[in-house]
Amino acid sequence: MAIPIIMPRQGQSVETCILTSLLKSPGDQVKKGEILFEYETDKASFEEEASEDGVFLGAFFEEGDEVPVLKTVCVIGREGEDISQFSQDNKYPTFTDSHESDETVNFEAPKETRQTALSTKNSEHYIRISPRARKKAEIKNVPINELSGTGPNGRILNRDVEQWLQTKKSSSSAKATPKREKIQAQPPSEWATTTTLLSKEDYEIKPLTNIRKIIARAMHQSLQSSAQLTHHLSADARGLLAVRKQAKKENVDLTLNDLICYATVKALKKFPQVNAHLSNEQLRLYKGVHLGIAVDTERGLMVPTVKNADDLNIHGLSSKMHELASACRKGSIDPGLIAPEAASFTISNLGNYGVEMFTPVINLPQVAILGVNTIIYRPRPMDDGSMAIIPHLGLSLTYDHRALDGSEATRFVKEVANEIEALTPSQILG
CATH class of the missing domain: 2.40.50.100 (RNA polymerase II/Efflux pump adaptor protein, barrel-sandwich hybrid domain)
Incomplete structure (x- = not known):
C-alpha cells in the first residue's frame, strides 16, 4: 500500500x-x-x-x-x-x-x-x-x-526557464546594438556611466539563502508596520564587572550577558507595558517574562525564548540560555521557541563585537527590544569634585511608539540601568 x-x-x-x-x-x-x-x-x-x-x-x-x-x-x-x-x-x-x-x-x-x-x-x-x-x-x-x-x-x-530567458536576452542584445550606440552618443547620466564601467568580472551574483529571505521579509515587515524609534542610555558597569571578576575567581560560569539579562528581567517585572504584544489595536500584557535572546549561528540569527524567565534565579537563567543557544547552533531547537510570538521581550547583545551603539529591530508583535553595546571607559565627575574614568555599558532600547510613549520607554531603560548598577558580588554569588 x-x-x-x-x-x-x-x-x-x-x-x-x-x-x-x-x-x-x-x-x-x-x-x-x-x-x-x-x-x-x-x-x-x-x-x-x-x-x-x-x-x-x-x-x-x-x-x-x-x-x-x-x-x-x-x-x-x-x-x-x-x-x-x-x-x-x-x-x-x-x-x-x-x-x-x-x-x-x-x-x-x-x-x-x-x-x-x-x-x-x-x-x-x-x-x-x-x-x-x-x-x-x-x-x-x-x-x-x-x-x-x-x-x-x-x-x-x-x-530551463532561466536558460530560455538568457538565450532571449542574448538575442535581444544583438538586435539592439545599433540603437544602443545611437543612444550612447548622448551625454550619459551619472548612473549610466557607473553601470557601464562594471563588467561581470567586477562582481559575483550570490542568491539569498532561504533563511535570509525569511529574515529579510520579517525585518522589512516590522519596519513597515510599526512606529519604531530608539533611545540610548548608559549604565555604570563597575558592579557588573565586579560580579564577573568574582565569579571567575570562584569558577562560577556566569557571563556578562547572563547578568544583563537577569537585570533586565527584574526591570520588566516593574514595567508590564513593555513586557507585551501589540495586536489588533490591543496590548497583551504578560504576567511572566518570556525572554527572547538573539543567538548568532551559521544559518543566521535565531531568537529562542526562555519561558517564564522571572521564575529562574541567575544560575537557572544562565543555564537555560546556554542550553537554548547550543540547540540553535546544532539546529535542534524547538520551532515553537523561536517564533516571534513566543517571546514577550527580546535582548540582542553586540557588546562582544565592540559595537558602541545600534538600532535593533523589533520582533513583532513584541513592543520593544533591548540592544546591549560594548563597555566604554569615560571620564565622570565624582562627589568630591575629582574626575574618574568609569566603565559604562551602552543600552539601546527600540520601542514601538504605537504602544509606548517616549517617557515610558525612557523610564524603563533607566530602570534596566539601575538594576545593572545594583548588581554586587554578594547579591549574586552569596
Whole structure:
C-alpha cells in the first residue's frame, strides 16, 4: 500500500517549510528510519524519516520549493503502485515515476498555445513542469510550449526557464546594438556611466539563502508596520564587572550577558507595558517574562525564548540560555521557541563585537527590544569634585511608539540601568 509522506507542522505558527534536500529518487529502495528529505522553517532545520520499508515512488516538490505544511511531499510503497491519487493534495504535482503509465500530464498548456503544443509534442495535451518553473514562467511571460525540459522524463525545471530567458536576452542584445550606440552618443547620466564601467568580472551574483529571505521579509515587515524609534542610555558597569571578576575567581560560569539579562528581567517585572504584544489595536500584557535572546549561528540569527524567565534565579537563567543557544547552533531547537510570538521581550547583545551603539529591530508583535553595546571607559565627575574614568555599558532600547510613549520607554531603560548598577558580588554569588 502506497504511503504518503507529508510535510510536518513544526510549531503552531509555521504554515510552510522549505524543502532543502530530497535524498531519494524514484525507484530507490527505502528502509524504515532512513532519511527521505530535509527541510527547514524560518529558523531551524529538520529531517523526515521513512515510516515503513518500501520503494521511493515519487516526489511532488523540488528542492528549494516552499511547501505548505501537511501537504504530501513524496510517496513510498511497492514498486509499480499508482500514486496519482495523492496528486490531488497538491495543485501542481511534480512527482516522477519510472512507469510508462504514469508519465502523463502535470500542467495543462495555456489555451492559446495548446494547438502548437499538440503539433510539437506528439499530440500530448499536457506539459510536465515543476511549480518553481511554472511560477517563473508566469512572472516572466515565458511561453511554456517553447521550453525544452531537462528534468526526468523531459520535465521542465527552473533552470530551463532561466536558460530560455538568457538565450532571449542574448538575442535581444544583438538586435539592439545599433540603437544602443545611437543612444550612447548622448551625454550619459551619472548612473549610466557607473553601470557601464562594471563588467561581470567586477562582481559575483550570490542568491539569498532561504533563511535570509525569511529574515529579510520579517525585518522589512516590522519596519513597515510599526512606529519604531530608539533611545540610548548608559549604565555604570563597575558592579557588573565586579560580579564577573568574582565569579571567575570562584569558577562560577556566569557571563556578562547572563547578568544583563537577569537585570533586565527584574526591570520588566516593574514595567508590564513593555513586557507585551501589540495586536489588533490591543496590548497583551504578560504576567511572566518570556525572554527572547538573539543567538548568532551559521544559518543566521535565531531568537529562542526562555519561558517564564522571572521564575529562574541567575544560575537557572544562565543555564537555560546556554542550553537554548547550543540547540540553535546544532539546529535542534524547538520551532515553537523561536517564533516571534513566543517571546514577550527580546535582548540582542553586540557588546562582544565592540559595537558602541545600534538600532535593533523589533520582533513583532513584541513592543520593544533591548540592544546591549560594548563597555566604554569615560571620564565622570565624582562627589568630591575629582574626575574618574568609569566603565559604562551602552543600552539601546527600540520601542514601538504605537504602544509606548517616549517617557515610558525612557523610564524603563533607566530602570534596566539601575538594576545593572545594583548588581554586587554578594547579591549574586552569596
